[in-house]
Amino acid sequence: MMMNKALLSKSNFPVFDVYKDLVYLDNSATQQKPKSVVDAVNTYYYEQNANPLRGLYDLSVKATDAYEDSREKVRGFIGAKSVKEIIFTRNASESLNLVAYSWGRANIITGDEILVAVSEHHSDLLPWQLLAKEKGAKLNYLECDEFGEYTIDAFRAALTPKTKLFAIAQISNVFGRVNPIKEFAQICHENGTIIVCDGAQSVPHIPVDVQSLDVDFLAFSGHKMLAPMGIGVLYGRKELLEKMPPFLSGGEMIEYVTREGATYAELPHKFEAGTVNVGGAVGLAAAIDYINELGFDAIEQRENELTELAFNEMKKIPHIHIIGADNAADHHGILTFTIDGVHPHDIAAIFDADNVAIRAGHHCAQPLHQHLGVQSTTRMSLAFYNDEQDIERFIATLKTIRRRMGYDG
Amino acid sequence: MTDSFYGEVLADHNLHPLHRHDMPCATHVCKGLNPTCGDDIELHLDIHDGIITDGSFTGIGCAISQASADIMLELIIGKTPEQAKYYTALFRRMISGEITEDELEELEEAGALQNVSKMPARVKCALLSWNTMEKLLDGGDS
Numbered sequence: 388m389m390m391n392k393a394l395l396s397k398s399n400f401p402v403f404d405v406y407k408d409l410v411y412l413d414n415s416a417t418q419q420k421p422k423s424v425v426d427a428v429n430t431y432y433y434e435q436n437a438n439p440l441r442g443l444y445d446l447s448v449k450a451t452d453a454y455e456d457s458r459e460k461v462r463g464f465i466g467a468k469s470v471k472e473i474i475f476t477r478n479a480s481e482s483l484n485l486v487a488y489s490w491g492r493a494n495i496i497t498g499d500e501i502l503v504a505v506s507e508h509h510s511d512l513l514p515w516q517l518l519a520k521e522k523g524a525k526l527n528y529l530e531c532d533e534f535g536e537y538t539i540d541a542f543r544a545a546l547t548p549k550t551k552l553f554a555i556a557q558i559s560n561v562f563g564r565v566n567p568i569k570e571f572a573q574i575c576h577e578n579g580t581i582i583v584c585d586g587a588q589s590v591p592h593i594p595v596d597v598q599s600l601d602v603d604f605l606a607f608s609g610h611k612m613l614a615p616m617g618i619g620v621l622y623g624r625k626e627l628l629e630k631m632p633p634f635l636s637g638g639e640m641i642e643y644v645t646r647e648g649a650t651y652a653e654l655p656h657k658f659e660a661g662t663v664n665v666g667g668a669v670g671l672a673a674a675i676d677y678i679n680e681l682g683f684d685a686i687e688q689r690e691n692e693l694t695e696l697a698f699n700e701m702k703k704i705p706h707i708h709i710i711g712a713d714n715a716a717d718h719h720g721i722l723t724f725t726i727d728g729v730h731p732h733d734i735a736a737i738f739d740a741d742n743v744a745i746r747a748g749h750h751c752a753q754p755l756h757q758h759l760g761v762q763s764t765t766r767m768s769l770a771f772y773n774d775e776q777d778i779e780r781f782i783a784t785l786k787t788i789r790r791r792m793g794y795d796g
Numbered sequence: 797m798t799d800s801f802y803g804e805v806l807a808d809h810n811l812h813p814l815h816r817h818d819m820p821c822a823t824h825v826c827k828g829l830n831p832t833c834g835d836d837i838e839l840h841l842d843i844h845d846g847i848i849t850d851g852s853f854t855g856i857g858c859a860i861s862q863a864s865a866d867i868m869l870e871l872i873i874g875k876t877p878e879q880a881k882y883y884t885a886l887f888r889r890m891i892s893g894e895i896t897e898d899e900l901e902e903l904e905e906a907g908a909l910q911n912v913s914k915m916p917a918r919v920k921c922a923l924l925s926w927n928t929m930e931k932l933l934d935g936g937d938s
Contacts, residue, residue, distance in 0.1 A: 732858035761888075791801040793808065
């Protein structure tokens, strides 16, 4: 395993040269970009830019190679069998919509059931809600306990012979807990159910291998893993993708078009209509290089250390309640909390005044907040490039909040 | 409490509101929702013979929205609906940073929310109760 610990440092991220005093703890929303990623995108646009996949000249071939090399890099990163199973999208939301529109519209019929984990981000809930409504299918929820845990027993009980599809995140963006995807996938397949895994919060932080997990689909976003905004990935099992109709239609996804009809390009191009985001794909490949060179051992070790530090300090402060597991190891850099008597908007405003960026609200997971019986929460989410000083600044502000809202203690 | 984040007036109205309670027999009730943050309030007014004789609010919100609702009710109880609408217009102009010193005095304690004009993310919080009152006075909900 490669491990270049110099890559843990904030000094690789130019944004912190500009905002020297910024404590950035909103990494689950989006991560900052290392210089190597931005440089790779620049190099592509300065030296290799042309419309890929169709030009019959040298520069277009370079652009095509840059794009397809990035696809191969993604394939290796998540352990897919074939590059045909790697579809570039804009982000995880688009990837999930692709499955809902293409696989969903072709396979879900009236009376079918779709099972969705209650903690899902709206992007892994609304596509299924719309699909269920449109097809007259039933949308069921898999409920978690107060610690954010989904048990195998509860899952077996929620699954019925009619359950055609199950959607769940590998790591919830509110709890930070890793869900037992591999076990769920095995049970799904025994039941003839397709499993869709939202990897937006897991792929940047833990090693993910689609063959080992045995999921049917995996969606993730580049921007949450050091890469530019506007590039995302859908992994799909080849046998499924081959049978699915196109999602968007247009250029670059066709083989032959007549006035009456068309035949579609082979995988993965069938699902990539229009001129594609080569710069984004190149940036994603550079991000994967960065992660690989640093190594997930180093990333996980660092993120777990910082999570534990923050968790232990938060537990010492009265009136703070952490949502989810009561141990740091099950949070993976995501600490969502409430403070007695203080609304998350006010919490965020005070953190902002102290130059600490955190997130307040329902984190695009309103059904979960209803399930937990809280209106809204505050979330700090860290990445390997955060350091002890960031956590100390976060804790220092956290300790002052009730006093600054006018409470005595 | 020298480091009070929003100042004493807002902190006090947030922590010790005078008008935060239910009014089951109110003549008028209207709901207000801030969809971006999920906050909602319910505004209750008693209007008799063209005068707002009493009012209250219930619901959930941040300190700015709660203090704004409490201060608003303090200002408009005892006034006519027309005067309440006049204050609403003044308050909106204050939040937009377009108010004169004299007008600011008319708003009394609501002037403590003037700084919201420099906090664009919080404008909706400050306006929630005022928008809800305007909707109520224009015949919204019941």
